[in-house]
Amino acid sequence: MSQTISAHVSDQNHGHVDQEGLKTLGFWIFLVTDCLLFATFFAAYAVLRTHTEGGFSAKDFNVPNFIIETFILLTSSFTSGLAVLSMHKGNKKGLIRWLIITLLLGAAFVGLEVKEFADLAAEGATISRSAFLTSFFALVGTHGAHVTFGIFWMIGILFQLSKRGITPVTTRKVSLVSLYWHFLDAVWIFILTVVYLMGVM
Amino acid sequence: MDNSHFFVTGDPMIYGADVSIILVSLAIIIYLTYFKKWGWLWREWITTVDHKKIGIMYLLSSLLMLFRGGVDAVLMRIQLAVPNSHFLASEHYNEIFTTHGTIMILFMAMPFMFALFNMVVPLQIGARDVAYPFLNAVSFWLFFLGAMLLNISFVIGGSPNAGWLSYAPLSENDFSPGPGQNFWIWGIQISGIGSLMTGINFVVTILKMRTPTMRLRDMPLFSWSVLASSIAILGVFPIFTATLAMLTIDRLLGGHFFTMTGGGNPMMWVNLIWMWGHPEVYIVVLPAFGVFSEIVATFSKKRIFGYASMVFSMIAISIVSYYTWVHHFFTMGAGANVNIVFAICTMIIAIPTGVKVFNWLFTMYRGRIRITQPMLWFMAFVPCFLVGGATGVMLAAAPADYQYHNSYFLIAHFHQVLIGGVVFGYLAGMYYWFPKIFGIKLNERLGKWAFWTWQIGFYVCFMPQYALGFMGMTRRMYTYNSTMGWDMGWAPLNMISTVGAFLMGIGFIFQVWQILYSIKHGERDVTGDAWDGRTLEWSIPSPPPVYNFAILPVVKGRDAWWYQKQEMQKGSYQKEAVKYEPIHMPNNSGIPFLMAVCFFIAGFGFTFEWWWMGIAGLIGVFITLFARSFQYNTDHFISVEEIERTENALRNHGSIHRTAN
Numbered sequence: 087m088s089q090t091i092s093a094h095v096s097d098q099n100h101g102h103v104d105q106e107g108l109k110t111l112g113f114w115i116f117l118v119t120d121c122l123l124f125a126t127f128f129a130a131y132a133v134l135r136t137h138t139e140g141g142f143s144a145k146d147f148n149v150p151n152f153i154i155e156t157f158i159l160l161t162s163s164f165t166s167g168l169a170v171l172s173m174h175k176g177n178k179k180g181l182i183r184w185l186i187i188t189l190l191l192g193a194a195f196v197g198l199e200v201k202e203f204a205d206l207a208a209e210g211a212t213i214s215r216s217a218f219l220t221s222f223f224a225l226v227g228t229h230g231a232h233v234t235f236g237i238f239w240m241i242g243i244l245f246q247l248s249k250r251g252i253t254p255v256t257t258r259k260v261s262l263v264s265l266y267w268h269f270l271d272a273v274w275i276f277i278l279t280v281v282y283l284m285g286v287m
Numbered sequence: 288m289d290n291s292h293f294f295v296t297g298d299p300m301i302y303g304a305d306v307s308i309i310l311v312s313l314a315i316i317i318y319l320t321y322f323k324k325w326g327w328l329w330r331e332w333i334t335t336v337d338h339k340k341i342g343i344m345y346l347l348s349s350l351l352m353l354f355r356g357g358v359d360a361v362l363m364r365i366q367l368a369v370p371n372s373h374f375l376a377s378e379h380y381n382e383i384f385t386t387h388g389t390i391m392i393l394f395m396a397m398p399f400m401f402a403l404f405n406m407v408v409p410l411q412i413g414a415r416d417v418a419y420p421f422l423n424a425v426s427f428w429l430f431f432l433g434a435m436l437l438n439i440s441f442v443i444g445g446s447p448n449a450g451w452l453s454y455a456p457l458s459e460n461d462f463s464p465g466p467g468q469n470f471w472i473w474g475i476q477i478s479g480i481g482s483l484m485t486g487i488n489f490v491v492t493i494l495k496m497r498t499p500t501m502r503l504r505d506m507p508l509f510s511w512s513v514l515a516s517s518i519a520i521l522g523v524f525p526i527f528t529a530t531l532a533m534l535t536i537d538r539l540l541g542g543h544f545f546t547m548t549g550g551g552n553p554m555m556w557v558n559l560i561w562m563w564g565h566p567e568v569y570i571v572v573l574p575a576f577g578v579f580s581e582i583v584a585t586f587s588k589k590r591i592f593g594y595a596s597m598v599f600s601m602i603a604i605s606i607v608s609y610y611t612w613v614h615h616f617f618t619m620g621a622g623a624n625v626n627i628v629f630a631i632c633t634m635i636i637a638i639p640t641g642v643k644v645f646n647w648l649f650t651m652y653r654g655r656i657r658i659t660q661p662m663l664w665f666m667a668f669v670p671c672f673l674v675g676g677a678t679g680v681m682l683a684a685a686p687a688d689y690q691y692h693n694s695y696f697l698i699a700h701f702h703q704v705l706i707g708g709v710v711f712g713y714l715a716g717m718y719y720w721f722p723k724i725f726g727i728k729l730n731e732r733l734g735k736w737a738f739w740t741w742q743i744g745f746y747v748c749f750m751p752q753y754a755l756g757f758m759g760m761t762r763r764m765y766t767y768n769s770t771m772g773w774d775m776g777w778a779p780l781n782m783i784s785t786v787g788a789f790l791m792g793i794g795f796i797f798q799v800w801q802i803l804y805s806i807k808h809g810e811r812d813v814t815g816d817a818w819d820g821r822t823l824e825w826s827i828p829s830p831p832p833v834y835n836f837a838i839l840p841v842v843k844g845r846d847a848w849w850y851q852k853q854e855m856q857k858g859s860y861q862k863e864a865v866k867y868e869p870i871h872m873p874n875n876s877g878i879p880f881l882m883a884v885c886f887f888i889a890g891f892g893f894t895f896e897w898w899w900m901g902i903a904g905l906i907g908v909f910i911t912l913f914a915r916s917f918q919y920n921t922d923h924f925i926s927v928e929e930i931e932r933t934e935n936a937l938r939n940h941g942s943i944h945r946t947a948n
């Protein structure tokens with residue numbers, strides 16, 4: 087990253103703005119706004135947490151399931167970090183390998199979440215059962231949708247990497263997707279704490 | 288959901304609208320086909336990523352929406368002109384005030400604001416485009432198709448009718464079944480995503496794309512106002528997106544965020560929507576302040592008084608505006624202490640606003656004032672905004688608000704700040720920068736007619752409403768009884784108010800005439816500096832070439848162009864040797880338009896709860912995103928020869944001075 091930016095700095099005087107750096111900045115700002123989006127869902131959850139209407143409540147979450155989910159997602163964050171490290175070493179093979187592992191872990195996470203939702207629904211704990219469940223499904227589902235989007239994004243980048251190798255543009259793309267991935271990890275830690283741990287405790 | 292009434296039927300006005308929509312569409316299609324303009328439309332406009340053209344498209348659409356919202360307003364005023372009127376049915380009245388409010392704020396004020404952002408900011412900071420030209424096109428098309436989605440509701444499916452902020456639980460399935468409410472949700476959701484991206488775009492543009500010699504503290508105040516407004520967009524549009532998503536979940540999936548049953552909390556809707564809604568009104572008014580700062584300095588031939596305090600007060604306004612939302616529902620019963628905090632925060636905003644007004648007046652003091660069209664609108668703004676602000680402080684007094692909450696007093700207040708502040712400001716901006724973007728000055732005579740009919744119309748329309756509010760008339764009331772004898776109750780004042788609305792309508796017609804007339808016969812500006820301006824946009828030809836600046840301007844302080852002109856006059860200006868370099872520009876792309884079309888399809892599908900269509904639309908959105916990601920050939924260079932050719936042609940055309948040479 088730093089390399090590409092400095093390579094462009096001299097250009098800047100001639101009015102050619104460093105495109106990759108600009109996009110990175112924009113993406114950071116986007117993440118801030120995405121944070122606020124999640125914050126809104128968190129706020130709604132906080133308000134409606136106790137409105138269970140005598141149905142499923144936060145005490146009843148399946149503990150092993152969310153522990154495994156957490157473990158998988160944290161690991162995938164680690165592997166996406168390894169992918170970026172390989173990229174900086176110029177190791178295209180390693181980069182692709184770690185990215186694939188990351189997205190498989192992501193898919194496993196989404197799979198577990200879908201299973202969790204399906205189990206809940208089978209118990210009658212559907213999104214329309216109570217305000218608590220509505221806010222729960224909305225918050226956790228929004229996170230899950232973000233992870234799913236990230237998986238597809240990574241697949242797209244993988245194709246580009248295999249075709250073009252490690253270029254300033256693909257470097258920026260990999261950096262951004264991994265930034266996104268870490269961000270989702272951080273949001274998950276909040277979900278884990280606020281929704282699951284504080285729920286079952 | 289009951290989809291049996293796909294087309295709205297039964298009302299002669301709707302049939303009239305149907306016919307005119309079909310006729311206009313046919314006329315456009317025939318025109319484009321006959322003159323073989325389809326290719327031109329696609330190449331020059333639909334696929335453009337040029338900020339100036341995007342600005343023009345925003346301007347056109349917002350004027351169109353001003354017309355639609357204005358027709359709504361006039362219809363409502365006709366209904367209210369006399370007691371016991373049967374012009375509109377109650378349901379129809381509800382629909383009209385809902386679409387009027389939504390369209391005026393989200394599809395008139397916002398795009399008008401983005402028009403000014405796009406037409407002015409890059410030119411003012413010495414940039415060749417915005418930071419993300421492609422994203423800029425995406426934002427425009429999302430706005431445009433979102434607006435169209437809401438607009439078709441009155442002929443297809445039925446209009447929303449739960450008010451411009453669609454309070455829950457009224458906006459939930461139980462009370463608003465049918466597609467109307469969904470049109471509202473998806474129309475503003477889609478365009479809101481576009482607004483959020485524009486916010487990001489302009490924050491980065493202003494922080495990163497200024498010509499290297501321009502420090503932030505040399506930046507023109509309009510650009511500062513855009514920065515403040517864009518930061519506020521980043522702060523609140525995510526809340527908007529999430530809140531609309533929650534209502535969607537309630538309506539589409541049977542959720543209970545805001546329902547009366549299932550443990551939902553309708554007041555949470557009111558809180559969330561105003562957490563966005565209040566800052567939103569400051570988002571639209573801050574750029575109007577910025578416009579006035581430019582205009583006052585230019586037409587007083589003085590640098591702006593109190594530049595630093597201007598910047599500071601804009602930032603103060605955008606921050607404090609986050610903490611005032613409860614003033615929209617003091618009567619909710621949050622308790623005295625909560626109300627006090629929000630009342631005080633609301634009143635605090637008057638302070639930085641007052642600072643700004645005084646700074647403008649001090650700038651004019653001892654200035655060489657020229658009363659041009661932009662300046663006229665500024666001078667109309669000051670008293671109008673002053674009264675609007677004062678009644679705002681009255682409304683902010685929480686205990687008193689229990690009396691006039693939701694009355695016509697409120698209607699008069701917010702129209703006074705929205706029209707007097709936002710609309711006057713943007714119109715002033717349009718008059719000021721029209722010569723820059725089009726190279727044409729707008730006709731003075733017609734402009735004055737427009738100005739005075741607007742002004743008189745405004746006061747005739749809204750002053751009586753303050754009194755009506757005190758007399759007990761509440762907002763959203765579709766009809767009222769007559770009283771016999773000398774005391775005719777609310778009737779006379781309502782009639783007067785309606786006359787005012789018609790006058791404003793006539794003012795608008797004058798403006799349309801003025802623009803069309805000026806395009807044909809108006810005075811051409813060949814200098815590039817139509818008003819003897821102070822900031823960089825006046826240093827380049829009008830209309831500017833695609834790349835704006837052949838050579839990035841060198842800025843030595845505030846009001847860069849003004850000081851350069853003075854140096855040029857004194858003869859002390861150092862001409863730098865002209866040495867062009869290839870200019871890096873983005874390629875046009877059809878993807879933004881296609882992406883927005885897919886969003887439109889998705890929105891339309893979900894509106895009618897046709898899941899297959901909604902999901903197909905969303906898949907389309909992902910495909911366009913993917914297609915973009917795989918595009919590597921996204922930019923090109925303009926060669927030195929081409930720049931030389933363009934610049935020479937422009938110079939021969941008559942433009943006299945140019946920054947760098």
Ligand code: HEM
Pocket residue numbers: 357360361363364384385387388389391392396449450451452698702705706709710748761762763764788791
């Ligand atoms: C051009 C002259 C205008 C006239 C004559 C006018 C008239 C009206 C009328 C009659 C109402 C309905 C009052 C009621 O029954 O409650 C209304 C509501 C409203 N207007 Fe305007 N208006 C004008 C311009 C604007 C502009 C420029 C804006 C915004 C930028 C605006 C924003 C609103 C909003 C937000 C509402 C509230 C809608 C609701 O109750 O849900 N209006 N206006």
Ligand SMILES: [Cu+2]
Pocket residue numbers: 564565611612614615
């Ligand atoms: Cu407010």
